[in-house]
Amino acid sequence: MKVATTTAEFRRLRAGLPEAVGFVPTMGYLHEGHLSLVREARARTASVVASIFVNPSQFAPSEDLADYPRDLDRDLELLESEGVDIVFHPTAGEMYPEGFDTWVEVDRLTKRLEGASRPTHFRGVATVVAKLFNIVRPNIAVFGQKDAQQALVIRRLIEDLDLDVELVVAPTVREPDGLAMSSRNEYLTFEERPAAAVLRRALLRAESAYGEGERDVRRIRVVVEETLAGEPLVRPLYVSVADVETLEEMETIERKALLSLAAQIGRARLIDNTVLPPGEGLI
Numbered sequence: 001m002k003v004a005t006t007t008a009e010f011r012r013l014r015a016g017l018p019e020a021v022g023f024v025p026t027m028g029y030l031h032e033g034h035l036s037l038v039r040e041a042r043a044r045t046a047s048v049v050a051s052i053f054v055n056p057s058q059f060a061p062s063e064d065l066a067d068y069p070r071d072l073d074r075d076l077e078l079l080e081s082e083g084v085d086i087v088f089h090p091t092a093g094e095m096y097p098e099g100f101d102t103w104v105e106v107d108r109l110t111k112r113l114e115g116a117s118r119p120t121h122f123r124g125v126a127t128v129v130a131k132l133f134n135i136v137r138p139n140i141a142v143f144g145q146k147d148a149q150q151a152l153v154i155r156r157l158i159e160d161l162d163l164d165v166e167l168v169v170a171p172t173v174r175e176p177d178g179l180a181m182s183s184r185n186e187y188l189t190f191e192e193r194p195a196a197a198v199l200r201r202a203l204l205r206a207e208s209a210y211g212e213g214e215r216d217v218r219r220i221r222v223v224v225e226e227t228l229a230g231e232p233l234v235r236p237l238y239v240s241v242a243d244v245e246t247l248e249e250m251e252t253i254e255r256k257a258l259l260s261l262a263a264q265i266g267r268a269r270l271i272d273n274t275v276l277p278p279g280e281g282l283i
Contacts (some may be wrong), residue, residue, distance in 0.1 A: 001085065001087065003086070006090065006094055017046075017047040017049075018046040019046060020044075020045040022041030022139065022140045023050070023132070023141045024049070024051075025132055026053075027052070027053065027055065029068070030078050030079070032173050036170060041140060042083055048082075048083065049085060049086045049088060049138065050088070051136070052075055053095065054068050058124030060120060064184075069183055069186045095128065102127075103123050104123070104130045106126050106153045106156050106160070108247075109247055110149075125150055125154075129154055130163075133165055140165070140167075141154070141165050141166070143169055144169070145169050145172045146180045148282055149247065151282060155283060169281065169282050177194070177197040178204070179196050184268050185268065188265060188268050192265050196234070198231040201227055203224070203274045207274060207276070207278045210276050210278065211278070215253045218251075220259070233266070234263050235265070237263055237264060240258070243258075244257060253276055258274075258276075
C-alpha cells in the first residue's frame with residue numbers, strides 16, 4: 001500500500017493502478033463502517049483508493065474540528081489489511097492553498113436537515129468531494145447510508161456537473177445494540193453510550209408503525225419522538241420524514257421516504273436514518 005500526501009505524488013501513483021478504480025473518502029479514525037465501504041469498493045473494482053482528510057471547510061467555528069478523533073497509524077494499518085492500493089492523506093494546505101477562492105454549492109438539498117443548523121457544512125463537503133473526484137478520478141465512489149443527506153448531495157453534484165463517477169451507497173453498519181457506527185461515538189461517556197441506542201429503537205418503532213399500515217407522517221413522528229423522550233440523556237434536534245429525492249417534508253407517505261433524526265447526547269451530535277418502506281435502498 002502506498003501513501004501520498006500531495007496531489008502530484010498521488011497522480012504519479014494513480015497512473016499505475018489497474019482499472020477500474022474504487023474510491024472511499026474518509027475523515028479517518030476508521031471503524032467497521034468505513035471498512036465495509038472499502039470491501040464494497042474492492043468487490044466492484046480492480047483497485048481501491050481511500051482518502052484520509054479531516055476537512056476543515058465542513059466544520060463551523062463552533063464545531064469539533066480541533067477535537068475530532070484522529071489515529072493515522074491505526075487507520076493505515078486497517079486500510080492495508082483490507083487491500084487498499086493507495087491512501088491519499090493531504091494536508092489542509094495541500095487541499096486549500098493560499099488564495100483558494102472557489103466553492104461548490106448544491107442549493108436546495110443542503111438547506112434542510114443537517115444544513116438547517118450547519119449552513120456552511122455542505123458547501124465544504126461538496127467542494128472537497130469535487131476536488132477529490134478530480135484528483136482520484138475514480139470509476140466508483142462508495143459512501144454510507146448513515147450520512148444519507150450527504151449521499152443525496154453527492155448524487156446531485158455528480159448529476160449536475162456531469163461527473164463520470166458511479167455513486168454506490170452502502171448500508172449503515174451498526175453496533176450489536178443498533179447504534180450506527182460513527183467516529184463521534186467516541187465522545188459518549190460510559191453512561192451516555194447505552195442511552196444512544198434509543199436512536200435505532202425509535203427508527204425501528206417507526207418502521208413497525210409503517211409496516212402496520214401507518215402513513216400519516218405526524219403519527220410516525222410522534223412514535224419516534226415518544227421513543228426518544230424515554231431517554232433523559234438524549235436531546236432530540238430534529239425528526240424528519242422527507243421525500244427521498246427532494247428532502248421536502250411529507251404529510252402522507254405515498255412514495256419512498258427518508259426518515260432521519262439527529263440528537264445531542266452530551267458532547268456527541270449523532271444522526272441516523274431509515275428508508276420507508278423498510279428494505280428499500282436510499283438511491
